[in-house]
Amino acid sequence: MDIAEYLPMFLAESREHLQELSLAVVRIEERPDDRETIDEIFRIAHSLKGMSATMGFERMAALTHSMEDVFELLRHRKEGLSHAAIDVLLQCVDVLEATVEHIEVDGEEKLDPEHLIARLQGLTRKEAEANEPEAAAFVAPPVEEGVVHIVARLSAEALMPSVRAFMVLAAASDHGRVLASVPAEDAVDGFDGSVVEAWVETEEAEQVRAAIAGVPDVAAVTIVGAEDAEADAPAQPEAVEAEPVSEEQPAPVVEAAPVAAAPAEAPEVAAPTAEAPKEEAAKEQGRGGAPRKPSATVRVDAERLDQLMHHMAELVVQRTHVEALAGQADVPGLQQAMQELTRCSHALQHMVMQVRMIPVEAVFLRFPRLVRDLSSRLGKEVDLELVGQDTELDRTVVDAIGDPLVHLVRNALDHGLEPPEERVASGKPQRGRLVISARHAGGSVVIGVVDDGRGIDPVRVARKAAERGLIDPSQIDSVDAAKACELVFAPGFSTAEQTSDVSGRGVGMDAVRAKVRELGGEVSLTSTPGSGSRIEIRLPLTLAILSALLVRSAGGTFAVPLDRIDRTVRLADHVVKSMRGAPVLMLDGLVVPIVDGAEALARESVSAGEFGVLLRGGNDETVALRVDGLVGQRELVARPLPDELATSAAVSGAAVLSDGDIALIVDPDALSSVHAVSGTTAATS
Numbered sequence: 202m203d204i205a206e207y208l209p210m211f212l213a214e215s216r217e218h219l220q221e222l223s224l225a226v227v228r229i230e231e232r233p234d235d236r237e238t239i240d241e242i243f244r245i246a247h248s249l250k251g252m253s254a255t256m257g258f259e260r261m262a263a264l265t266h267s268m269e270d271v272f273e274l275l276r277h278r279k280e281g282l283s284h285a286a287i288d289v290l291l292q293c294v295d296v297l298e299a300t301v302e303h304i305e306v307d308g309e310e311k312l313d314p315e316h317l318i319a320r321l322q323g324l325t326r327k328e329a330e331a332n333e334p335e336a337a338a339f340v341a342p343p344v345e346e347g348v349v350h351i352v353a354r355l356s357a358e359a360l361m362p363s364v365r366a367f368m369v370l371a372a373a374s375d376h377g378r379v380l381a382s383v384p385a386e387d388a389v390d391g392f393d394g395s396v397v398e399a400w401v402e403t404e405e406a407e408q409v410r411a412a413i414a415g416v417p418d419v420a421a422v423t424i425v426g427a428e429d430a431e432a433d434a435p436a437q438p439e440a441v442e443a444e445p446v447s448e449e450q451p452a453p454v455v456e457a458a459p460v461a462a463a464p465a466e467a468p469e470v471a472a473p474t475a476e477a478p479k480e481e482a483a484k485e486q487g488r489g490g491a492p493r494k495p496s497a498t499v500r501v502d503a504e505r506l507d508q509l510m511h512h513m514a515e516l517v518v519q520r521t522h523v524e525a526l527a528g529q530a531d532v533p534g535l536q537q538a539m540q541e542l543t544r545c546s547h548a549l550q551h552m553v554m555q556v557r558m559i560p561v562e563a564v565f566l567r568f569p570r571l572v573r574d575l576s577s578r579l580g581k582e583v584d585l586e587l588v589g590q591d592t593e594l595d596r597t598v599v600d601a602i603g604d605p606l607v608h609l610v611r612n613a614l615d616h617g618l619e620p621p622e623e624r625v626a627s628g629k630p631q632r633g634r635l636v637i638s639a640r641h642a643g644g645s646v647v648i649g650v651v652d653d654g655r656g657i658d659p660v661r662v663a664r665k666a667a668e669r670g671l672i673d674p675s676q677i678d679s680v681d682a683a684k685a686c687e688l689v690f691a692p693g694f695s696t697a698e699q700t701s702d703v704s705g706r707g708v709g710m711d712a713v714r715a716k717v718r719e720l721g722g723e724v725s726l727t728s729t730p731g732s733g734s735r736i737e738i739r740l741p742l743t744l745a746i747l748s749a750l751l752v753r754s755a756g757g758t759f760a761v762p763l764d765r766i767d768r769t770v771r772l773a774d775h776v777v778k779s780m781r782g783a784p785v786l787m788l789d790g791l792v793v794p795i796v797d798g799a800e801a802l803a804r805e806s807v808s809a810g811e812f813g814v815l816l817r818g819g820n821d822e823t824v825a826l827r828v829d830g831l832v833g834q835r836e837l838v839a840r841p842l843p844d845e846l847a848t849s850a851a852v853s854g855a856a857v858l859s860d861g862d863i864a865l866i867v868d869p870d871a872l873s874s875v876h877a878v879s880g881t882t883a884a885t886s
Contacts, residue, residue: 208304211256213500215301218249220566223294226287227569233281242272244371249297251364261300264314266390267321268293273387274325284577289320291570348380349406351413352423353397359418363392369419370399372412377403506557506596513553514746514838520546521835522859554595554743561639561648562590564603568610568637575614582621582631583614588638594646595743601720602648602740605713609650609736610637612710617654617734627731629653641742645722645764648738657728659685669693686726690714713738721762721839721853723870747839747856751832751864752814754798755805759828760837760856760864767815767823769831775813786813786825796872798828801851802865816869824872839866 222245229238246269253261268290274282282290296317303311353369355362367389373379382399384392403409406424414422520543527539565587576583594602618633625631636651663680666672666688672680680688688694692711714724722740741747741764749760750769776787777795784795793815799805813825837856851871856864 207256208308210500211252212301212305214252215249216298218245218252219294219298219301221245222249223291223570224566226290226294227573229275229281230284230287230573233275234279239272239275240371242275243269246272247364247367251361255360258300258304258310260310260312260314261297264293264297264312264317267314267318269390270325271321286324289317289324291574293317293321347404348400348402349409349424351399351401351409353399353413353416353419354421354423355395355397356418356420357395359395361418362394363390365416365418366392366397368416369397369413372416373399373401373409375412376405376409377401503596509553510557513550516546517550517746517836518838518857518859525859550746554746557596557743558593559596559599560590561592561594561599561602561646563599564606565590565637565639567603567607571607571610572614572635575611579614580620581614581618581633583618583633583635586634586636588636589640592639592641592646593742594740598646598720598740598743601716602738605716605738606637606648606650608710608713610635613650613652613654613734613736617652617656619655623655642739645739645741648740650736651733653733656730656732656734657682657685657689657726658730662688666691666694682728682730686728689726690724718853718868718870747837747866749835749837749856749864749866750814751835751858752798752812752826752828753830753832754810754828755803757803758832758858758862758864759798759802759852759867760835761814761816761826761867762869763834765816765869767817770813770815770825772811772813772825772827788815791823793823793825795825795827798826801826801872802867804850816867816872824869826867826872837864837866 222242225238225242225245229235229242232238246265250262250265250269253259253265271282271286271290274286296312296314300310300312303309351373355365359365366384370379370382370386370389378401379386380400380402383397384394401409410422410424413419524539524543527535568587569585572583572585613635618635619627619629621631624633634653636649638649638651640647659680659682660677662685663672663677666680667674667677671688671691671694690710690713694710717724717738717740720740722738725737725739726734728734741762747760748763750763750766752759752761770786770788772786772795778785778787780792786793786795795813798810810827810829812828812831814828814831815823815825817823835858837858839854839856841854842852850865851868852865853868853871854866856866858864
């Protein structure tokens with residue numbers, strides 16, 4: 202059988218398994234008595250080994266097998282594994298991840314596992330010598346009240362009997378205590394037979410049967426319970442047959458996805474990546490209810506999702522165009538048809554957006570390992586807390602936000618959190634606290650990185666800024682906490698005394714702000730000396746379709762992101778004053794700087810407009826954009842400006858309107874910068 206067509210599935214499943222394995226290993230170091238995590242580690246490692254062997258990647262399988270031997274120690278040692286053992290296991294995970302990347306590029310493993318296998322064997326050798334098991338004949342426990350004897354027969358097409366045997370015993374253990382089994386638990390790896398037996402102490406015999414019947418490649422299940430034994434059941438009891446697995450369904454990598462893969466005529470439909478849906482369906486069937494169809498998962502190439510979003514965005518543009526034409530036409534029934542078309546396209550748009558949404562957990566899962574490694578290198582003790590991991594973002598945003606968040610976490614560990622002795626001396630707990638969170642806020646997602654470290658010292662920041670030529674030495678005394686936080690984002694700024702591979706090169710925070718603004722978001726930083734710092738990144742839910750208010754200024758049309766608008770006002774209805782040579786709007790007891798749209802957006806000097814659009818700019822500062830007129834709300838397809846059209850105006854992209862005109866998209870953060878520069882100029886003139 203040609204298994205090349207399953208390579209994309211193998212790569213995707215392997216990446217998921219390795220990420221989960223890395224997270225589980227870090228977790229078990231902190232809580233060595235966590236039996237659920239130990240079981241999870243064994244399931245992941247066994248599945249990964251079986252997948253690798255089936256695909257012909259024997260060196261990956263050999264390394265994973267040696268890792269399993271070390272994991273076996275977790276079942277016999279209450280104190281868990283040593284720090285050095287965890288280091289070796291995580292190094293193995295790194296090597297396996299690199300191997301998967303090599304396989305994707307050129308189809309070869311490029312892995313020499315011998316030195317790692319030797320290190321893993323060294324970890325287990327002494328334990329094995331001290332606990333050499335004595336050989337003993339297998340004695341089956343009696344089938345009495347509360348104990349069931351299960352016989353599972355594998356199909357002749359089963360490619361990985363050892364993996365299937367492991368999954369059968371794991372399914373049985375989910376509903377009771379496995380008293381004995383054939384093969385024995387410690388002999389599953391070498392199993393190559395077709396019959397798996399287990400004696401399970403349980404009151405859920407039918408649930409056990411249903412769960413085992415759901416294991417791929419299990420052709421039939423026989424159960425003998427206590428009632429049958431008391432009734433003098435025949436030596437060959439009547440089998441309770443599981444529904445056979447379709448012979449059309451290939452199963453080379455199905456151990457990572459217990460629901461059988463799709464038939465050959467639909468190879469793009471992959472099996473679900475988790476065992477839970479299948480198991481839950483089996484449980485429901487065992488409770489006497491009607492069998493429920495397991496939740497299906499389709500693995501779709503990311504490029505197809507991008508194309509789908511592109512066509513959806515074009516549909517939005519054309520819908521807007523048709524709406525404009527329909528408003529001018531006097532055709533009976535056209536308006537009603539247009540309303541139905543709009544309703545359906547809105548529903549389709551929402552569905553397409555949901556398809557592209559993935560939990561921010563995809564980024565968060567890398568941080569336990571990162572924090573563990575960096576805190577160890579820096580000699581710091583840190584408790585990491587992840588909050589809101591199920592918060593969803595557009596896939597494109599999630600992919601792009603990973604590196605900026607890594608910068609923030611590394612800075613928090615290196616610059617923010619103090620060493621244990623320094624924390625104790627200042628009256629703090631010895632272990633520092635780092636919280637990474639995500640939450641929805643209107644049409645945006647806010648991601649926070651909070652530490653309880655030393656905070657930002659305005660005096661130290663001001664002195665460093667003066668040394669690097671970012672401010673004049675005479676301004677040092679005027680730098681307060683807010684100005685110090687803003688200086689941290691200046692290009693080339695760093696408070697590190699010497700550079701290292703962790704931080705100190707002065708590119709981190711500047712790169713973070715640049716990347717986040719490129720995504721249409723903003724970064725804010727607040728800090729209290731001695732108490733810690735909080736960094737928040739506010740991002741749009743999606744980058745493809747923009748809800749905006751169209752405005753006119755200097756003869757052109759501009760689009761203002763709707764989620765950054767607080768309100769619109771007619772300037773003539775409110776008091777406008779001049780403060781240090783710059784116009785300001787007096788509104789509800791607030792003083793709001795006014796930025797002229799013609800100058801900031803079109804770089805022209807024309808007469809002032811009559812409307813003000815109040816926007817939230819950088820660091821949540823509000824400015825009023827003066828424009829000539831308000832056109833209305835539209836949904837637009839945002840496009841980046843070509844490099845050759847780079848401009849100094851406060852715009853971040855462009856969109857095609859329904860009439861074919863181009864609307865430049867206003868950048869509220871750049872408007873704040875325009876205000877800051879103009880205010881400084883006015884104050885010094």
